[in-house]
Amino acid sequence: MPAERRRNSPPAEIRIPERLLPADGRFGSGPSKVRQDAVVSLERAAPRYLGTSHRQAGVRSVVALLRGGLRELFGLPDGYEVVLGNGGTTSFWDIASFCLVERHSQHLSFGEFSSKFAAVTTAAPHLDRPEVIESPVGTHPVAVPRGDVDVYALTHNETSTGVAMEIRRPDGAGGLVVVDATSAAGGLRVDPRQFDAYYFAPQKCFASDGGLWVALLSPAALERVRRIAAGGRWVPASLDLGTAIENSDKDQTYNTPALATLFLFVEQLEWVMTNGGLEWAASRCDHSAEILYGWAEATEYTTPFVAKPSERSHVVGTIDLDDSVDAAQVAATLRANGILDTEPYRKLGRNQLRVGLFPAIDPEDVGALTACIDHIVTALAA
């Protein structure tokens, strides 16, 4: 059948046999699977927690557990601070452009999310034009140390393309290393000595809801915030990192946070810590990735989108399908069978499936997903 007609035909009525289905059908790359056990805990705590003041001990103790738990999970050295506030990662880009970038940032841009932070500093009238180093989608660029760069903006995992990069300070560079770790934090290994700011939101590896940002800040980053404030730069109050640091220090946020989000975040953190910490979570993601990419390499109609195995993300997998198979139809058929959010990042525009491999997702379910895809492709060809 010509590709045009095939793509326009209505999704076939394909029922995946029960025995092939994953136990949980959520494979989204954010928001992503929230463990039902955590939701049950929230329900149990709700009468004494939801709808109570975030300035009182009940909620503040949850923020304290969150901050202490993250410090332990990442093995933060003395002097590093765990800071949080409202607005998710997108707000943190604005915050960083006001409170971390002194004049000139260098951005590694290799997908939708990394390009967005570069767009923020490009538009900021108080900053010099940033240096933006790009590479083709499906790869990542490498930072170039320069004397006049005061922030190196890296992305641990580019969620739009499924490319991960190791976080390392550029050799001999003096600037701050500021890392978007939104989809990486809690699922990929990282050495805190290699970053000054590692920021993220809890709707990916931390299996909670969106709307919050967290930043792990080194002493050099904290010093930068103080120095920029002392220089008298105007900063909108809700984007003032100094204000967020002061509030976090008291286990509070500047304005009202989403209490359910905080609770589910702590539930996930404690689940990971109980099971063995970041190394356990990262190993679980390694296992899921091995299942997904191993299948994609062994299967005739699939190819991992990211060519270099070392750059393939272990938290978000992207799999190209052969032109003979319509990925949109496969994703729609999965959806009709209760398997959700395997569609590719919309702006990438590829014949592709994208699969969340976050710690909450059971590696066995990833295996089941591949069997379901095989079942659909066989049925579509019949």
Ligand SMILES: *Cc1c(COP(=O)(O)O)cnc(C)c1O
């Ligand atoms: C999801 C994501 C974001 C956006 O996070 P929000 O909390 O929705 O602002 C930014 N960067 C990366 C790498 C992401 O995966």
